[in-house]
Amino acid sequence: MIRKSIEFLLVFFCFILQCTFFHFISLGGIAPNLLIILTSAFGFMKGRTEGMFVGFFSGLMMDVLFGNGIIGLYTLIYTYIGFFNGMFNRLFFPDDVRLPIILITFSDLVYCFIVYVLTFLLRSRFDFSYYLLHVIIPETVYTIFITILFYRLLLKLETSLEKFGME
């Protein structure tokens, strides 16, 4: 229960950071996606249930404040991202930084693609190559950059949580 509360607080904190502070460090109007890092990281570090939990709350916060009146869309996307990252839990070793980077990159790409399809393609914005080059790829690259800094912190938090016996 304590573990869940800490995770919830972390999502909460990251969401606020994402809405406020990250706009000040955005480059060319593109900000990195901290919530994807969080969801994805808890997915592969702790498994599917944990990933879904973090994803669910990340998405829910997006939906309530910025969902444009529809609650559930981002919740669903983030929950699935958490779930699928959780499938790689067996391949995860804390010292290996390659798997996290590959998974987070892939998650962010998939997330962007889904958002593009659901919110842009369906409004007949067909120029996918433009959005790929100007939004999706820059966001992913910036996200990877933040991952390299942020992942160590997450790992430290995770190991200290385990040390105190919070499964």
Next chain:
Amino acid sequence: MARVKLKRKKFELPSRYILAIITFFCIAMMLLTFFTDAVSAPLSGIAAYTVVPFERGFDSIGEKFTSRMNDFKNLKEVLDRNEALQNRVNELSQLNSQLTRDRYELEELRDFYGLADQLSDYDTVGARVIGKDPGNWFSVFLIDKGSRDGLAVDMNVITGSGLVGIITEVGPTWASVRSIIDDSSNVSAMVLNTQDSVMVSGDLKLISEGDIRFEHLLDEDERVVVGDQIVTSNISDKFLPGINIGYISSIDKDPNNLTKSGTLTPGVDFKHIGTVLVIKELKAGKKD
């Protein structure tokens, strides 16, 4: 010291069932929130007491971060003063642009004597921007006033220099505003001096240049030129008439040879919005 791991047997639902439950729940919520407001009201109430107070605090931290090169001691004082003055400037420029519009309207009214004055003083309330959409796709931002200050969905948001956007969601102490540069925004507008109606739609491709696209300009007499002012139109069902949007920066003929489209430079600097004014008046005749 080695710790012994205690393994308790606990019943746990397999994660794929949880996923199925969440999927079902989300789809139900989407349908529910799409058709009614029953669920979003309590949730936005919760957000008002949890997320929003922190956003307020964090946003000021972020602002401090960007201007930390300044002298810290004077900074706060100057910022406070600046905020007060900025509000004043907004009010005055709003008044000023209203007067300019009134002049145009006066000319028109001389022809049609007896028409009721549309541009009455709007009742506005000032609000601070406290957060922005976390993604990179849309341009939605949060302000620190909500239904408790009399705000409602579909109210227009302006600054002294023009239209900013429209309120799409409202909670007790917050509201989210979709700006007119947002890719999903469409504003029915008109060219001020020829009264030709156009559709102003935000476009993600133009955001980096700070422009907005306009379409469906039926300008048979070729009277509209670059530099003309575009304001919200009388026939819009959500936007109050006569609010400045911006000035035309380029015009092109559409492939159909009938209509024209192009770009306009908005009057508002969307990269640096700190405070906005919300017009506490809905377009007349607009009822849910």
